[in-house]
Amino acid sequence: QVQLVESGGGLVQAGGSLRLSCAASGRSFSIYAAGWFRQPPGKEREFVATINYSGRSTSVADSVKGRFTISRDNAKNTVSLQMISLKPEDTAVYYCASRLYGDDSSNLYDYYYWGQGTQVTVSS
Numbered sequence: 634q635v636q637l638v639e640s641g642g643g644l645v646q647a648g649g650s651l652r653l654s655c656a657a658s659g660r661s662f663s664i665y666a667a668g669w670f671r672q673p674p675g676k677e678r679e680f681v682a683t684i685n686y687s688g689r690s691t692s693v694a695d696s697v698k699g700r701f702t703i704s705r706d707n708a709k710n711t712v713s714l715q716m717i718s719l720k721p722e723d724t725a726v727y728y729c730a731s732r733l734y735g736d737d738s739s740n741l742y743d744y745y746y747w748g749q750g751t752q753v754t755v756s757s
Contacts, residue, residue, distance in 0.1 A: 635659045635746040637729045642751030645719055649755070653714040655729030655748060663707035666732040669714045670741055671725035671753075678728070678741055682714060686735035694739070697723070719755045726750040 641653040653669070668683035682693040682703035691703050702715045712729060730744035738744070 635662060635665070635731050637731060637746055637748035639727065639729045639748045639751040642727060642753045644754045644756065647719060647721055647755055647757050649719050650715070650717045651719065651753060653716070653727055653729075653751060653753070655712040655714075657710040657712070657731065662710045662731065664735055666735055666737045667703075667705060667712045668730050668732075668738065668741075668744060669703060669712075669727060670730060670744075671723075671727045672750075673722070673725040676725075680739040680741060681727070683737040683739055684712065685737040690737050692737060692739060716753075719753075721755045721757045723753060724755050725753060727753050 636658045638656045666685050669681040670678050671681050672678040684691045684703045688705045700718045705712045728750045729748040731746040733745045
């Protein structure tokens with residue numbers, strides 16, 4: 634069992650930055666890939682970024698490429714999402730998720746554990 638708790642969301646002006654963190658507890662998190670997904674108001678959940686178990690392989694969605702960076706600290710059992718140059722269209726609930734495998738994936742159905750989400754609101 635893995636429990637995930639997101640933090641760091643909030644209200645920010647367009648062009649601003651936020652850093653989301655995901656703290657994992659329970660079974661060893663360091664052997665699992667992790668990802669960030671988001672669900673904008675009235676829309677389906679979508680892929681944002683993923684990282685493999687070691688942190689050496691990452692991928693981000695085209696919509697956030699060059700602005701968002703995913704990283705992990707396995708010693709602290711955390712995964713982070715650094716977001717810069719935020720846009721109003723980045724407004725969403727952001728979710729941290731963990732797979733049961735080490736390979737990263739952009740498919741939300743590949744993820745087994747999910748956090749409760751943290752709200753990010755970007756004002757124009």
